[in-house]
Amino acid sequence: MIDVAIIGAGVIGCAIARELSRYRLSICVLEKDSDVAEGTSKANSGIVHAGYDAAPGSQKAKFNAKGSAMFPSLTRELDVPYKQNGSMVVSFSPEDNARLEKLFENGMRNGINDLELLDREQALAVCPRLSENVLAALYAKTAGIVCPYELTIALAENAFSNGVRFHFNSRVNGIARIKGGYRLTLDTGDVIETRTVVNAAGLYADEINNMVSENRMKIIPRKGEYCLFDRMEEETIQQTIFQMPTAMGKGVLVTKTVDGNLLAGPNAVDVKGKDEVETTREGLEYVLRTAALSIGRLPEKQIITSFAGLRAHLESEDFEIGELPDAEGFFNVAGIESPGLSSAPAIGEGVAEMVANRLSAKPNPSFDPIRNGIPKFREMSNDERARLIAEDPAYGRVVCRCETVTEAEIVNAIHRPLGASTIDGIKRRTRAGMGRCQSGFCTTRVLEILERELNVPRTSVTKCGKGSELLSGKRH
Amino acid sequence: MLERELVIIGGGPAGLAAAVRAREEGIRDILILERDNAPGGILNQCIHNGFGLHTFREELTGPEYAQRFIDRIEELGIEIKLNTMVLDIGREGIITAVNSCDGILEIRAGAIILAMGCRERPRGALNIPGSRGAGIFTAGTAQRLVNIDGFMPGKEVVILGSGDIGLIMARRMTLEGAKVKAVVELMPYSTGLKRNIVQCLDDFGIPLMLSHTITGITGKKRLESVTVSQVDENRLPIAGTEQVIECDTLLLSVGLLPENDLSRKCGIELSSVTGGPIVNESFQTGVPGIFACGNVLHVHDLVDYVSEESGLAGKGAADFLRGGTSGKGIPVKAGGGVRYTVPSFVDPSKIQEPLVLRFRVDNVYKGRYISVYFDSQRELHMKKRILTPGEMEKVLLSPELFKKHPNCKEISVITESE
Numbered sequence A: 001m002i003d004v005a006i007i008g009a010g011v012i013g014c015a016i017a018r019e020l021s022r023y024r025l026s027i028c029v030l031e032k033d034s035d036v037a038e039g040t041s042k043a044n045s046g047i048v049h050a051g052y053d054a055a056p057g058s059q060k061a062k063f064n065a066k067g068s069a070m071f072p073s074l075t076r077e078l079d080v081p082y083k084q085n086g087s088m089v090v091s092f093s094p095e096d097n098a099r100l101e102k103l104f105e106n107g108m109r110n111g112i113n114d115l116e117l118l119d120r121e122q123a124l125a126v127c128p129r130l131s132e133n134v135l136a137a138l139y140a141k142t143a144g145i146v147c148p149y150e151l152t153i154a155l156a157e158n159a160f161s162n163g164v165r166f167h168f169n170s171r172v173n174g175i176a177r178i179k180g181g182y183r184l185t186l187d188t189g190d191v192i193e194t195r196t197v198v199n200a201a202g203l204y205a206d207e208i209n210n211m212v213s214e215n216r217m218k219i220i221p222r223k224g225e226y227c228l229f230d231r232m233e234e235e236t237i238q239q240t241i242f243q244m245p246t247a248m249g250k251g252v253l254v255t256k257t258v259d260g261n262l263l264a265g266p267n268a269v270d271v272k273g274k275d276e277v278e279t280t281r282e283g284l285e286y287v288l289r290t291a292a293l294s295i296g297r298l299p300e301k302q303i304i305t306s307f308a309g310l311r312a313h314l315e316s317e318d319f320e321i322g323e324l325p326d327a328e329g330f331f332n333v334a335g336i337e338s339p340g341l342s343s344a345p346a347i348g349e350g351v352a353e354m355v356a357n358r359l360s361a362k363p364n365p366s367f368d369p370i371r372n373g374i375p376k377f378r379e380m381s382n383d384e385r386a387r388l389i390a391e392d393p394a395y396g397r398v399v400c401r402c403e404t405v406t407e408a409e410i411v412n413a414i415h416r417p418l419g420a421s422t423i424d425g426i427k428r429r430t431r432a433g434m435g436r437c438q439s440g441f442c443t444t445r446v447l448e449i450l451e452r453e454l455n456v457p458r459t460s461v462t463k464c465g466k467g468s469e470l471l472s473g474k475r476h
Numbered sequence B: 001m002l003e004r005e006l007v008i009i010g011g012g013p014a015g016l017a018a019a020v021r022a023r024e025e026g027i028r029d030i031l032i033l034e035r036d037n038a039p040g041g042i043l044n045q046c047i048h049n050g051f052g053l054h055t056f057r058e059e060l061t062g063p064e065y066a067q068r069f070i071d072r073i074e075e076l077g078i079e080i081k082l083n084t085m086v087l088d089i090g091r092e093g094i095i096t097a098v099n100s101c102d103g104i105l106e107i108r109a110g111a112i113i114l115a116m117g118c119r120e121r122p123r124g125a126l127n128i129p130g131s132r133g134a135g136i137f138t139a140g141t142a143q144r145l146v147n148i149d150g151f152m153p154g155k156e157v158v159i160l161g162s163g164d165i166g167l168i169m170a171r172r173m174t175l176e177g178a179k180v181k182a183v184v185e186l187m188p189y190s191t192g193l194k195r196n197i198v199q200c201l202d203d204f205g206i207p208l209m210l211s212h213t214i215t216g217i218t219g220k221k222r223l224e225s226v227t228v229s230q231v232d233e234n235r236l237p238i239a240g241t242e243q244v245i246e247c248d249t250l251l252l253s254v255g256l257l258p259e260n261d262l263s264r265k266c267g268i269e270l271s272s273v274t275g276g277p278i279v280n281e282s283f284q285t286g287v288p289g290i291f292a293c294g295n296v297l298h299v300h301d302l303v304d305y306v307s308e309e310s311g312l313a314g315k316g317a318a319d320f321l322r323g324g325t326s327g328k329g330i331p332v333k334a335g336g337g338v339r340y341t342v343p344s345f346v347d348p349s350k351i352q353e354p355l356v357l358r359f360r361v362d363n364v365y366k367g368r369y370i371s372v373y374f375d376s377q378r379e380l381h382m383k384k385r386i387l388t389p390g391e392m393e394k395v396l397l398s399p400e401l402f403k404k405h406p407n408c409k410e411i412s413v414i415t416e417s418e
Helices: A011-020 A059-078 A094-109 A120-126 A148-161 A202-212 A281-295 A340-359 A382-391 A407-415 A423-430 A443-454 B013-024 B041-045 B062-075 B139-149 B164-175 B194-204 B261-265 B303-321 B399-404
Strands: A002-007 A027-030 A087-091 A115-119 A136-140 A144-146 A165-167 A172-178 A181-186 A191-199 A219-229 A240-242 A253-256 A262-265 A303-314 A320-324 A327-334 A398-400 B002-009 B030-033 B049-051 B079-081 B085-089 B094-099 B103-114 B118-120 B136-138 B156-160 B179-184 B212-218 B225-230 B243-246 B249-252 B256-258 B290-292 B330-334 B338-342 B355-361 B365-374 B377-387 B393-397 B411-416
Touching: A002 A011, A002 A181, A002 A340, A011 A027, A011 A148, A011 A327, A011 A340, A027 A148, A027 A191, A059 A144, A059 A148, A059 A320, A059 A340, A087 A094, A087 A120, A094 A115, A094 A136, A115 A120, A120 A136, A144 A148, A148 A165, A148 A340, A148 A423, A172 A202, A181 A327, A191 A202, A191 A340, A202 A219, A202 A303, A202 A327, A219 A281, A253 A281, A262 A281, A320 A340, A327 A340, A382 B094, A382 B103, A398 A407, A398 A443, A407 A423, A407 A443, A423 A443, A443 B139, B002 B013, B002 B303, B013 B030, B013 B041, B013 B062, B013 B103, B013 B303, B041 B062, B041 B139, B049 B062, B062 B303, B085 B261, B103 B303, B118 B139, B136 B139, B139 B164, B139 B249, B156 B164, B156 B212, B164 B179, B164 B194, B164 B249, B179 B212, B179 B243, B290 B303, B303 B355, B330 B338, B338 B411, B355 B411, B365 B393, B377 B393
Parallel strands: A002 A027, A002 A191, A027 A165, A087 A240, A191 A327, B002 B030, B002 B103, B030 B079, B103 B290, B136 B249, B156 B179, B156 B249, B330 B411
Antiparallel strands: A087 A136, A115 A136, A172 A181, A181 A191, A219 A262, A219 A303, A240 A253, A253 A262, A320 A327, B085 B094, B094 B103, B118 B256, B212 B225, B225 B243, B338 B355, B355 B393, B365 B377, B365 B411
């Protein structure tokens, strides 16, 4: 019997796994997909929110404030790019101005002390691209941006290096109570017996909860669509620009991403399917139209891709975090929608503490918080590049020309802890295929490298797991 | 730091032709930088024939056409570095490049010719809604998979865009056993060459759906179907015309974009119409000593014209290295249905031979005239049976015309109804 089974390898499951690896426990993460960050964690805004908008006293308010404060040191330990670019909520009307003040006060109550109310002139001085509609803004200097899947991958790698085991392509089909814990049945046929369970299953957290608890849960998938723009040479926005929050969430934002692209979105539409991540014409048009209110017309010719993600929404409007009253040793971490990414470090720490207490766990003396990312050729000086190429000629072979990713980085992504085995896995670990040609050039090269390094037939290489093979066969 | 008289970035048809001509013009110290493992560029994956009718008076395949130039490069002893990617062109004409053997290369070049070619527009550029599973490729990626790597991207195929690569791939996939269900074209006309429509679609009974576009994509892990809708005169989908076509593969042939990331970074002014550098009659960009030719300049339909144009760029660079200067000169304006011209500036003192002005029109025109004005004086007036955006046009301006108009302020190229 193991100590902890974490269901779900999104940013929450991986943050909890990493925090739990500070203790002497046997831990495994069960993930239905073929890689980490395959659900909500791969398709969201990537914002580390200041924390002014959650209802005071809510779990969202508590974990957001604590979590965002952890980002500077956490991202240093994990070698993940993070930037405090500052965010603004902009007002378009006198009524909005009054609501800005409410937000400001709300922020103070949540303990967010770096907020400033700016008039139009002051706002323009911070972000010259604001449209003529903008009357005033609530400015949060310490709001930041991070790449959500890069953070998830880093958390998972560090957890793995500290002894956490990961099982991919392993969906939990059933949970039975057994003496001293739970027995999880996986769709692979495997069975795992564990003393405690952490339900971090995102959109599927209700299904997992309902396998053990009488208190039924219902997660509503709330879709958000985005347009991603090319990195632009000319001066564009540096900050994250929000509009007034609504009942459906924080509304459409425009932001610079930590990788330098411009991102606009999301809309918010409740959908039925938990895999309903199709983009729609109406949705994308709405996003572009609405984002334009903040910064004027967007450079639509520069869109390189569009995508949609699903938020795991609970009717209670708050995170549901804690041990189940009717299931000892079973912890829910559910309804983690925005500000879920910002809260993830604090949720990881908080849940790990609860589980460790339950198990009376001892600290793991060999825990190492440091994770080193894949050295990024595109960010190196020429001297560093030359030195690395001398050591490993694969650094001299550029595979993705839009993002300047070398063969050595791709090979590293395959062979590192929890290495990539799919095209998407390579993409999220190295950015190969993320650029303006959207993998038109590098796909064939990456296929070849995966075939060689994993020693599998090229026809079995997938985009994102079984059923997404890229090739139908060999040419006759 | 290496020193070279002339560095050519790109060893495809443009770079090779430019190198050959520059050498013939007496430039000895030439280096071609090519990022792929062989010279020839995109021609290497174009195994169909139809290349070279103008240049060699025979029909060659892409690799055969490339080989003619590669042989010449070898005969002339022109140096080429393969697997070498240029990272940066600095302000001082210093090129930074990388490969496995040399590591980081810094090269000081007397002159530079940009010949990086173009890339394909991805799905995102059209913002096509739907799911994002495997099975969506640009046509050129599919062409490489099939012709170079020896793999099939799928079995049941829909192609969006009737540009030449889309048409060629419709035939290629069919010949390799795939079922091509339709070629879907947004415009009311194909942007490909007429001969390709006949030889690649008609001969195989592949339907060409004009004034249609793709409005939906389904298939979570792998493509399962696309929704095709008719569009109105504003190219917007007409509700109620949707039809679902089951397929496992969607090939996109929705346009090519000159690959000018390097040019942009080194401050070269680009045309908002072509996406390529603005050049004068010598194919010199706005940065003295940097020249451009081939698809990095504007997207061509025929490689023969790439070779011809690139030869002139090679000559332009050679003249520059011999101390010749050519400035912006007088502007060539496009209008009245003409989208752009290359070149867009002419220094009349440089015109010793007839100047080739290449251009594209913005629509299908039947029985219209192409006219060239020197200021307000019409000097050329040619009736064209048909003009289409898919076929590059040209006019020749003789040196006499420039002598006749020594004080000309502006040349304009337009279409006229009479």
